[in-house]
Amino acid sequence: MSDNKENIIYFPVDQGEQARQPKAENLLARDVYKRIADLLERSDKKLNGKLDVELDDLRAHEAILIDGGRGTGKSSILVNLPLYLNQEPELKDKLLILKPVDPTLLEDGDDLFLNIIVAALLRDKQIKDALSRVDHKTEAFYEQLQRLGTALEGVQKQKNEFGLDKLRAFIGNHGIADEVHKLFGLALGVTNKRLIVLPIDDVDTSLQHAFENLEVVRKYLASPYVVPIISGDLNLYRDVTWREFYGRITDKVKDHAEGVRRTANELAIEYQRKVLPLPRRVNVPDVMEYLCKKDILLIKGDKKLLSFADMYDLLILILNGAVNGRDNSYLELPVSSVRELSQLIISIGGNLADLAPHLSRNKRSTDAVENDEDKLNGVDKNPYFDQILNQRTVNSEFDKLLSQLIGKLAAYFSIHDRAGAAYLVVQADQYWYRIWGGSKKESKNKSEGQPPEQKTACQNPLNIPLFAPLSHSAHQFSMFEKEDGLKENWNQQLKEIVRNPKWLRELPEQTVLPYPNLDLGAQVHRQLAWPVKSTDQELKRDHSEYFDELLRQLLIHEGSYSIGNDAVLVQIGRIFELLIASLTQDLTADYVKDLLQRPPFYSASALSLNTTGAFLVTEFGSKKDATETSDLVENDKKSEKIRFEKSIDSFVEEINIWREGQKLDQFRLSPWLVYCVFHKLFTRAASGDSSREKASSEKKNLSPLYRVKYDLESGQLNYSPNGHLPKFNYVIDVGIRAFNAICADFGSFEKGSFSGQHKKISDNEVGTAWNNFHKASLFTQNISPFLENVNFSNDSDFSNTKSKLGAVVGKLYLHPLGQMLKKSLREKEVVVIDQPLKSLRVLSQDEISKDEIAMNNLLRSEIDGVLLQFVGENFNERLKILSEQPKNIKDKVKTSFLRGLSTTLQRYLKGYLVSKSGIHGSSHLARFIKAIELVPSDLNA
DSSP, X not given: OOOOSOOOEEEETTSOSOSSOSXXXXXXXXXXXXXXXXXXXXXXXXXXXXXXXXXXXXXOOOOEEEEOOTTSSHHHHHHTHHHHHTXXXXXXXXXXXXXXBOGGGXXXXXXXXXXXXXXXXXXXXXXXXXXXXXXXXXXXXXXXXXXXXXXXXXXXXGGGOOHHHHHXXXXXXXTHHHHXXXXXXXXXXXHXXXXXXXXXXXXXXXXXXXXXXXXXXXXXXXXXXXXXXXXXXXXXXXXXXXHHHHHHHHTTOSSXXXXXXXXXXXXXXXXXXXXXXXXXXXXXOOHHHHHTOSSEEEEEXXXXXXXXXXXXXXXXXXXXXXXXXXGGTOOOOSOXXXXXXXXXXXHXXXXXXXXXXXXXXXXOOBOOOSSHHHHXXXXXXXXXXXXXXXXXXXXXXXXXHHHHHHHHHHHHHTTOTTOHHHHHHHHHHHHHHHHHHHHHHHHHHHHTTOOOSSOOOOOOTTOSGGGOGGGGGSGGGTTSOOEEXXXXXXXXXXXXXXXXXXXXXXXXXXXSSOOOOOBOOEEEOGGGSOOOOOXXXXXXXXXXXXXXXXXXXXXXXXXXXXXXXXXXXXXXXXXXXXXXXXXXXXXXXXXXXXXXXXXXXXXXXXXXXXXXXXXXXXXXXXXXXXXXXXXXXXXXXXXXXXXXXXXXXXXXXXXXXXXXXXXXXXXXXXXXXXXXXXXXXXXXXXXXXXXXXOTTOTTOOXXXXXXXXXXXXXXXXEOOSSOOOSTTHHHHHHHHHHHHHHHHHHHXXXXXXXXXXXXXXXXXXXXXXXXXXXXXXHHHHHTGGGEESOOTTOTTOOSSOEEOTTOHHHHHTTOHHHHHHXXXXXXXXHSOOOOOGGGSOOOOHHHHHHOHHHHHHHHHHHHHHHHHHHHOSOHHHHHHHHHTXXXXXXXXXXXXXXXXXXXXXXXXXXXXXXXXXXXXHHHHHHHHXXXXXXXXXXXXX
């Protein structure tokens, strides 16, 4: 049989949802039609046009099964069989193709499916036209129909007959198959055809008659004159037949022998092999096979739009952004059947038609890969990656049309039960597009010297349902399929610290997407969470010394947990929100100030804002000191407040300059990518033991993002139950680790097919900021491939470093926040913190009695901090460098170091006099002596 010359399939976007197609070129399941045509051609050659054969001579089960699940297009295939088969040269004018018969038309109690089959034969237009002529063929047909009717009547009365009447009825039943065979032969004679094609649609749909219907096919449709084409789900057929045999075997048997179920299953398999032969089973393609085809084109009228593969690439890029699918991060297009695909195209067809002329499809390119595994997998870049994600222009015709398409997708997904995740993503995209567009409109007017058309405030990009699991109990999300676990997991995490159990009871049982536990951060003593101004005048540049205070407010949260009490927490939520906000819009100083006033994103405080006294304090909680003046924003000194606000202005300006340099006004940030990073980051942040035990407990297991301590004996930074670095360096260290982790997480999801990079990534935990991050696998595998011209000798000097490949990670790693964090930490390694004695808060006897161990750990960390800041991890290397410095530098370092020791000693004496603890006192005094002994001889006072 010859193949069609035209291989392109055309799918009209404006035809609506209909089974019958106007042209053969519109038929999707072309391979299925070809397979059916091949099987029919074989049956025709076997019969070879003979209409006088005996049933027993050529009796065979040659039914064709079109196997597929619900919505895969089986009914459409049957409806359009004449359209395809009548164009096949080897079959044209040879087939009498009946209209599909529907088993569901059987009434309750009517168990003879054969009646419907004969009726389908009689209502065929060709049969009617042939019977309208009076000749010997017509008369023979009517006579045979009468004989068949008599036989059928006898079968229907069989149950009510007795004796000889029942025997005659049985004999009539035995001859029905032969009578049907003869009728089929006469039908071919009057129509001058060679083979009857009998489509039977979804035998398995009518479950109460499913097995009986198959029995009709087995008994009466084994004639060589007819080829039944049955559509249905083979798995459902198997289940129906298995249950039928099992019921017959176990009927009236109380004790079922072992193996009966297996026997019934084997009988069912053999029965199906007989009625539905294996070589004549045709699988309907999965909808994904259609979506990946380049030879199926969407058309509108005579205008060609996109191939199915192009449409799929576009929609997947809208949903997934640059996510590579690692860690189960791939977001499927919620289309599982041809019916769903047709309905989706109906919804967005007009938008695709408008957008298609503006799409610029890049050739799929394969970049260099590093190993054979990547070569085998292939590294293809999405053809619309640059245009959709990295070359957008706000208010351009393309972006307006793209936004309209996303709006139609949102409307379609909002009423699709399995499209909850997709709906959250496109809803977030719509919101980000609005704030991105508003930000650019204002910037454009400003650059042109015009007043803004409309003042657009900077928006919180995370204040949307995609990042707010508690909102998923709203009515608008009620129809979506949801994930279990949030209420159970959060109850387990928070049950020991929740003051108001009602808040836990009201948590949603399910959410549209999975969400990690809340970020509880790490509690620290107040004195460890405040930066102090350096006495080194060379570091004082305008308001830059207040950057430390800005960092503090980004990382520190004073959570109000009960009346009159607070806890000082180090948390990463504000860092994450600031970075995402920087990627979505130009920032303003007001936004940053508002950010500093709000609880950190995804913290317990943020999600329980409307719950008074939701959480308890069991570690380091204390009465707030009314005389505390370390918070510069709340300080009465107006000049300091002004200088702090100027530091915010300067920081915001640096961010917006960075945005301009990275061309983020042309960059579409993927909400799904951000969700994947969010989930990975906060899962890591909450990975430790959430129980609030005393700081001295060995069971305490903070997340690696918060868990670090300097070991004086080994000179190494080790994880420990205490989890604190001395002074403000601990806070900065957490900030750097969070920043590095966020960048590495972006790289872990962006590296791969969408960006054209090989897929090898690192999932190691982020190390401490004191280590050389540029040597860590997180940097070399997840970040550096997206950068060029990196200065590895200075990890805050990015003057020549550039991002590449249009990915988020390369842009984000150059963010001013990362540079400011690293610069703050490096300065404190050289300049020892100096704080006047008068500003120290006196530890009360009550505090010491309440938690004397915590005070001891605090004082120990103070001493460790001085040693760490001066000596560091590489003592000998530092000593060599110092010995080569001029005398004035040595004196400067010596003075700074000894001043730090003196200040810490004063702090220690203050606590010692109050505690009157000789044990603790002698212990700390011994540490002071050891510290002084570690000082190089040429630096001793």
